[in-house]
Amino acid sequence: MNAVLIAVVIMVGLSLARVHVVLSLIIGAVAGGLVAGLTVADTLTAFQDGLKNGAQIALSYAILGAFAMAIAHSGAPKLLADAMTVRLNQASATRSVKWLLFAVVCVMAIFSQNLIPIHIAFIPLIIPPLLLLFNRLQVDRRLLACLMTFGLVNTYMFIPYGFGDIFLNQIILKNINDAGMDTTGASIMQIMIIPALGMLIGLLLAVFVSYRKPRVYQNIEVAKAADALMTSDKPSHYRAWVALVAIIAAFLVHLYTDSLLMGSIAGFAIFMASGVVKWREADSVFNDGIKMMAMIGFIMISAQGFAEVMKATGQIDALVVGAMEVFGGNQAVAAFVMLIIGLVVTLGIGSSFSTVPILAAIYVPLCMALGFSMPATIALVATAGVLGDAGSPASDSTLGPTMGLNMDGQHDHIKDSVLPTFIHYNIPLIIFGWIAAMVL
Known part of the structure; x- marks a missing residue:
């Protein structure tokens, strides 16, 4: 049996x-290395050689985490949450208030991936103070989970800024290039608009069909924010303005240098220079941010090592030839199977960022052999990587919403976050990812 296939099955199964x-x-x-005839030493050497390929990405992720923690430490998100809570609580429980809340939750999730790149750190700051208001409006929390997951996932798979820059440019395009396909001139947003449209349709189904009916929850007081993200200083307008300046500076530096790493460092430096993050607190804030992103970084680095071992086995070509015989050159069947495999792999790993290096090493040669175009290959690899991020029990995109919505113990992770996002996003992603592979 093929060593690459055995390695993937073992990895996903575990x-x-x-x-x-x-x-x-x-x-x-x-x-996989041992099945291919490599020694343990050769296998580990190949694995270690691959680790360096993910180091830059992991470092960018870690520094971005530190910047995110500095934004949370400034108290600006808490100030926004408190002001929003007061105003909405004063408003009558009308349909317009409910739709405004939906828009705020979705926009915050979108901005957390690019404009204000704090990832899931916004959830324990924004969501718990609003739970009682959601209860008064009888909002189904499964819908809120779908709203947040849409913003967390759809944004990075479509907009090449912030986390989208890491996923689309530093991971997707880089790994496809490394696997042997030239991606020069690729317009990533034009390519990914079709899969992104699939997720949008899934969101609309969740909002207007699946979870539109009222759902009753008990009114239980909860903490307003996660202790780990609370600043020791009282939130102020000065600190909020500094946070805004730091975010704008990070955005501009990123645009000028084309480096998310440099943008994050610039933003963090402004927090320190302004005194919002005091010198004696800098290490603690920086370390907390790195901890928030460290696990994802380690997984991404390890995935690059895994991919390098798969290349070292020399059996990717054999797998491609075998797949060609099974598919009989049928692009439609091949695209569907590749998307399903991507779903299974990502469900197991829990991170689309870490799945791509594994899939690209196998899929790119297969796509080239089957005659897929460069845009179609990019769409296939990216969609196969994203599949399962929404709907994986181990994904930040489901763990984050659960963290905020279950503050009062009334939101089940599997039933209320994992299954709703799996149904509403993975099924449309498979359909529209397949369409993209066929028409691009």
């Missing part, structure tokens, strides 16, 4: 069995 993803990647890589 991940689904709740073995830690990093350990699953290492065990799967070693198993």
